[in-house]
Amino acid sequence: METPTVHQTSPTALPFSLSVPDRREDLRTQLVSSVGALIGTEASLQTSIPGVTLYRYCAPTLPESATYEPSVALVVQGRKRVTLGRTSFDYDPSRFLLTSLDLPVTSQVVEASREVPYLCMRLKLDIAMVRELLGREPDKAGLARSGKPAMTTAETTAEFLDAFGRLLDLHHAPQDIDYMGGLIKREIIYRILQGAAGQRLRSIATIGENSQRTAKAVEWIRDNYTKPLRVDMLAKVACMGVSTLHHHFRALTSMSPLQYQKQLRLQEARRRMLVDGLDAAHAAFEVGYESASQFNREYSRFFGQSPMRDVRSLRVVGDDE
Structure with a gap:
């Protein structure tokens, strides 16, 4: 068995009786238990910790459009795929997903079951906090290169899992959230900046x-x-x-900028029809379209069917769940 390389770990950071892979698996198992206990049977839960949301799915999902905000998504069980343009990113307990900008994507859970549900923690990133940490480190201008997507995956280390576990534990200690929450979030950002994914975050915040x-x-x-x-x-x-x-x-x-705007408009129109009950024409005008026929064409091309048919099918799926 190949021995993994450990980065930035002091000799006393791990118990002598526990190897790195074992410690990582132990921390992941603890997070599975903690996330599962908190979320129960819900599909999502906004915790009492600002910026921390939990997700749970008991079966794979169809691809669906969404806008991902700057965040870190840590899967502790199952697997998910996010597609940005023509590039797909798979993340699971071995790799977390980093999103540095608001990005319209297509996402789907690809590995989940009732026995082993998909479980995920998402932490919204505070770019001001990122800049604060960047101001404390030596000049790394050479690392802040652009030219790559503002989304990537990176290895989930034991230190990363440990920090997320301590952050989630604050849900049971609300008196500590304001102070300790900020410290642990800074630790998570610090570990991202020091790792392979740090360049993506650094270039956005510099x-x-x-x-x-x-x-x-x-x-x-x-x-x-x-x-x-x-x-x-x-x-x-x-x-x-x-x-x-x-x-x-x-x-x-x-x-392109125009494609980005179009995806935001179409996703918001879909939400307003589904949640607010607007018809296609009103939803189109609400999000900035001047032509209902153009909206119908672009919506059908993007989502694969007409607006009202798409919304009806989404409601049927929701009722079945």
């Missing part, structure tokens, strides 16, 4: 980097997706040339 400027453009579209989009205006928001913005925007999000 002021003046092309990725950080592009992130401003992403944020503007997210906050103003119902408004007409002029790329020259967006380039001014990012303090970049139009062609430079296009290049970096596609590199980070795997789509």
Whole structure:
């Protein structure tokens, strides 16, 4: 059996009787028990710890569109696949998912059962906290390179599992959440920055980097997706040339600014029809479409069927569950 390499671990960090793989499995088992006990039979649970959400599925799911915010997703049981553009990321107990920007994706649980449900912890990232930690480390400008998607997976270490376990334990000690929660979240961000995935987060958070400027453009579209989009205006928001913005925007999000806006609009229209009961025409105008026929065409192309048929099928699935 190949002996794993341990990074940044002091000689006294592990009990002599417990190997790294054993410690990692022990910590994962503890998290399975803790997450399962808290979430019960619910599909999702917003915990009392700010930014921490739990998820549970008892069967694989069909691909569905969603927008992932800057976050870390730690699967403790099962497996999930997220597709950004043409790139798919699989994550399971051995690898966590890091998302550095708001990204429209397609996601599906690919491994889950009633006996062994999919269980996941998601921690929303505070970019201001990331910048605070970056300000304390030596100059690593050479590491803050752009040109790669703002989403990646990385190895789930024992230290990472331990930090998430201590963070979740705060649910049972509400008096400690305000102080200890911030400390443990900083530890998690620190471990990301020190690992292979740190470059993605560093480039988004480093002021003046092309990725950080592009992130401003992403944020503007997210906050103003119902408004007409002029790329020259967006380039001014990012303090970049139009062609430079296009290049970096596609590199980070795997789509153009207009494609990004379209996906946000279509996903929000779908939500408003499903949750708020709007018809297709009203949902289209609410999210910024001026033509109902254009909305119907783009919705059918993106989701695979007409708006009302899609919503009806989603409601049937919801009723079955």
